[in-house]
Amino acid sequence: xxxxxxxxxxxxxxxxxxxxxxxxxxxxxxxxxxxxxxxxxxxxxxxxxxxxxxxxxxxxxxxxxxxxxxxxxxxxxxxxxxxxxxxxxxxxxxxxxxxxxxxxxxxxxxxxxxxxxxxxxxxxxxxxxxxxxxxxxxxxxxxxxxxxxxxxxxxxxxxxxxxxxxxxxxxxxxxxxxxxxxxxxxxxxxxxxxxxxxxxxxxxxxxxxxxxxxxxxxxxxxxxxxxxxxxxxxxxxxxxxxxxxxxxxxxxxxxxxxxxxxxxxxxxxxxxxxxxxxxxxxxxxxxxxxxxxxxxxxxxxxxxxxxxxxxxxxxxxxxxxxxxxxxxxxxxxxxxxxxxxxxxxxxxxxxxxxxxxxxxxxxxxxxxxxxxxxxxxxxxxxxxxxxxxxxxxxxxxxxxxxxx
Amino acid sequence: xxxxxxxxxxxxxxxxxxxxxxxxxxxxxxxxxxxxxxxxxxxxxxxxxxxxxxxxxxxxxxxxxxxxxxxxxxxxxxxxxxxxxxxxxxxxxxxxxxxxxxxxxxxxxxxxxxxxxxxxxxxxxxxxxxxxxxxxxxxx
Numbered sequence: 265x266x267x268x269x270x271x272x273x274x275x276x277x278x279x280x281x282x283x284x285x286x287x288x289x290x291x292x293x294x295x296x297x298x299x300x301x302x303x304x305x306x307x308x309x310x311x312x313x314x315x316x317x318x319x320x321x322x323x324x325x326x327x328x329x330x331x332x333x334x335x336x337x338x339x340x341x342x343x344x345x346x347x348x349x350x351x352x353x354x355x356x357x358x359x360x361x362x363x364x365x366x367x368x369x370x371x372x373x374x375x376x377x378x379x380x381x382x383x384x385x386x387x388x389x390x391x392x393x394x395x396x397x398x399x400x401x402x403x404x405x406x407x408x409x410x411x412x413x414x415x416x417x418x419x420x421x422x423x424x425x426x427x428x429x430x431x432x433x434x435x436x437x438x439x440x441x442x443x444x445x446x447x448x449x450x451x452x453x454x455x456x457x458x459x460x461x462x463x464x465x466x467x468x469x470x471x472x473x474x475x476x477x478x479x480x481x482x483x484x485x486x487x488x489x490x491x492x493x494x495x496x497x498x499x500x501x502x503x504x505x506x507x508x509x510x511x512x513x514x515x516x517x518x519x520x521x522x523x524x525x526x527x528x529x530x531x532x533x534x535x536x537x538x539x540x541x542x543x544x545x546x547x548x549x550x551x552x553x554x555x556x557x558x559x560x561x562x563x564x565x566x567x568x569x570x571x572x573x574x575x576x577x578x579x580x581x582x583x584x585x586x587x588x589x590x591x592x593x594x595x596x597x598x599x600x601x602x603x604x605x606x607x608x609x610x611x612x613x614x615x616x617x618x619x620x621x622x623x624x625x626x627x628x629x630x631x632x633x634x635x636x637x638x639x640x641x642x643x644x645x646x647x648x649x650x651x652x653x654x655x656x657x658x659x660x661x662x663x664x665x666x667x668x
Numbered sequence: 669x670x671x672x673x674x675x676x677x678x679x680x681x682x683x684x685x686x687x688x689x690x691x692x693x694x695x696x697x698x699x700x701x702x703x704x705x706x707x708x709x710x711x712x713x714x715x716x717x718x719x720x721x722x723x724x725x726x727x728x729x730x731x732x733x734x735x736x737x738x739x740x741x742x743x744x745x746x747x748x749x750x751x752x753x754x755x756x757x758x759x760x761x762x763x764x765x766x767x768x769x770x771x772x773x774x775x776x777x778x779x780x781x782x783x784x785x786x787x788x789x790x791x792x793x794x795x796x797x798x799x800x801x802x803x804x805x806x807x808x
Contacts (some may be wrong), residue, residue, distance in 0.1 A: 284687070476683075517672070604744070605722050605742050605743035605744065605747070607721050607722045607743045607745070608697075608722075608743050608744050608745050611693075611745055612693060612745075615689050615690065615693065622721070623721055637722070637742055638721075662690075666690070666693060666694055666697060667697060667744060668699070668701075
């Protein structure tokens with residue numbers, strides 16, 4: 265079991281006051297807070313070995329390169345990836361998805377079909393719509409059930425021979441639903457379709473082994489895993505990444521440049537044009553170490569206890585509706601009370617120093633499914649406490665009373 | 669009709685009466701609830717104000733050199749804020765509306781409670797009110 269009060273000492277922001285009260289940060293699904301170890305790693309880089317990587321022969325550059333590449337090894341170990349070169353550092357999940365979607369422009373044709381789910385984040389919908397516009401391919405949608413799970417029977421019937429790709433998240437950022445990705449992948453592979461898993465939300469809560477699951481492409485962001493913003497990674501199987509054209513041209517991604525012809529570098533450099541976010545990538549490695557030092561099993565069981573406690577107490581509130589009230593979920597609760605607009609509840613909670621997210625959470629299709637303008641979303645992390653949840657429940661009740 | 673500045677001062681006085689934010693919010697909620705009913709046929713996309721997290725519809729009419737505003741929102745606090753704006757601007761001629769310097773929002777301490785998104789929404793509402801006034805002035 266983890267010692268939450270000791271952990272909280274690692275997060276400077278958690279002692280901040282908002283509107284003269286202690287900050288209660290329940291917007292972890294949008295971005296996680298940053299421990300001092302990660303903050304120190306960023307300043308250590310700029311203080312002690314700031315230099316460009318891979319090309320320099322001098323000591324600083326060697327240090328920076330080694331630390332940068334260490335993160336690649338840490339990502340490989342943590343996510344159960346076979347080879348370092350199958351890991352491409354990106355600016356985040358959205359960037360990773362766009363590398364794939366633009367890379368497929370020449371290979372996808374008008375007879376092909378692509379599958380997304382109704383519970384995807386806009387960043388796992390819009391790039392595929394753009395790809396379909398350019399290629400004439402057809403986008404098909406796995407619908408959700410009213411309890412916030414994927415309709416797997418519909419999924420099976422959508423898997424026709426023309427389906428080339430399935431794009432699905434591991435965990436829904438709005439509902440918290442943990443999707444049966446193993447089953448989704450196995451069914452897709454049996455149909456000769458490839459799968460991209462959006463791990464933005466799942467990676468922060470559940471340890472995942474990409475090789476065991478036989479995932480073709482996987483994307484995630486560091487800032488949901490206690491790391492800095494502007495960093496993430498794309499995983500792809502070697503042969504699949506090799507078959508894609510580069511995303512951007514520039515330095516780093518070439519092996520030979522003449523005005524007659526340019527040869528591209530091997531993986532992973534082919535997709536890492538230009539000077540990357542070196543400090544950010546190094547700090548991402550420190551963030552992974554930090555979370556592993558607490559342990560994902562501990563994180564999962566602690567967050568589960570927070571989720572159960574909050575759900576149980578929220579259920580007591582009159583006229584509350586929780587969306588995705590199921591067992592297979594992580595610590596995200598989306599809800600509405602009566603017909604009150606989520607932004608009204610969010611504004612009042614902010615006055616109590618409580619940060620939640622209100623609105624559509626970049627998942628308009630989910631809102632359309634439930635015919636609502638949005639939800640209030642509280643999302644908990646391993647540094648939140650039950651006493652914070654008590655204050656939150658109390659504030660939600662006061663907000664509901666004020667709104668009448 | 670009292671001047672726009674007079675009405676703003678009135679609102680500032682009313683808000684000074686409140687001791688903490690929860691009373692201010694409760695007042696906005698009550699104002700939102702008592703806003704006159706909006707003609708449903710005006711709930712059209714062209715009346716929607718861009719830049720608000722909640723939906724805000726603003727409609728205007730013009731007679732006897734007076735601009736009359738009516739508005740609605742699906743969020744009650746937004747509706748309360750709009751009702752203050754309508755109270756300040758509605759019933760004035762276009763020139764008065766265009767010349768008005770809006771200071772009450774800052775003085776009632778509302779902007780420190782508004783997120784950037786919300787504050788932008790409020791600015792969009794005032795901008796739209798002035799655009800309507802400008803259109804009527806040009807038409808005249």
